[in-house]
Amino acid sequence: FLKGVKVTEMVQNYKIFSEINEVAKENNIDLIIMGSHGASGVSEIFVGSNTEKVVRSSDIPVLVIKEPSPLFTPKLVVYACDLRVESIKAYHSARALFENWDLKLHLVYVNLPNEEFMSTGEIKKKAEFFLKVAHNGAVPSNTEMIYVSDYSIERGIFNHANDIQADLIAIPTHGRSGIAHFFKGSIGEDVVNHANLPVITFKV
Template structure:
């Protein structure tokens, strides 16, 4: 891990994300790219050159002031930090920037469904998650010396998610984290018998690991009325310090995490959530 991107809006939640990013940066001797999105309006973009220059100077000066305050933290001592200001208005542009800069991890602060001021508002958190090809770690609370030791990894064991699964498990192994691979069986049209679930998991693991589950992983099959409820309840029971999910740009989180479930996992979990895209 060489580069970590932290999108910020200069709120306290930005500071939470920055502190977690700093912990990883120290561990990997990585640099942190701190990004602020101005998101200027079309009205601004159609002003005269002199008006544009004056307002651009104002916003850049304001951003510089906020950067000085945000980055004046003891936990950033000794870490290379690069400040970036971009006039982005759609969240897919963060993904393009992350790929261009060869970022390994995005760490972002989130308040939850009420959002972060004018930046991460409600579903905007999920927009970043949905469009990012880089793993996204969503932080809701302050964490000192954060290290993901116990991970609840929601998995549907679909072959199309194999690449994301392997990316995630490689990272968790690097972090020396214990992983609980959780399949949630639902009492609706997605319900499967025990044998159907076993066959599905066996086939997936045969392809992924030649039937040899890594020593840091264990399988868990549970039943609940929703994916969200099952994962959150199990993470609470274990006191896990990270929830992991696989994302799909077309339909939110995971093959079977449709609609509001995707937003719920990223926005509503009290614990850190990390997402991976196939």
């Protein structure tokens, strides 16, 4: 299955996980891919595991695969979107990578029953501004903005991905400061632990 693919083997004795990011930069790597393991599977990914450390120190996208797949060709992707202008960098990184696949992208904003709750009109106005800035007013035909209401961001993302039978969940991160601000708490418990889906992260 690696026919026609250039493979370079390398062995490193890492003391800090940021060294993986340095190796990726030195070799002009576009994507880091990691597999989950252990009885609890991906539930450990973002809870102090090696994968979390790689995600936090990586300047390039990190794709985490939970289960073997004979062919990774995602057709429907759920992108967790907080509608903040400062998150557009990560969104553009995701779109640049997704251009390699013929897929449909759901930008999912989760409305919570707390101090950040917004009316439908307020969400729509904020979403329109985000898309206007991100795409100069011309939203690609393969992109759809979705608003869902749930008790946590994690549950909202997972439930929507499950409902539409998505192939991949994409999440923006703040790098060394951890998962994006709206993923306070354990994203592993509510999204990755319950989803048999690959998860890809993009640095904000």
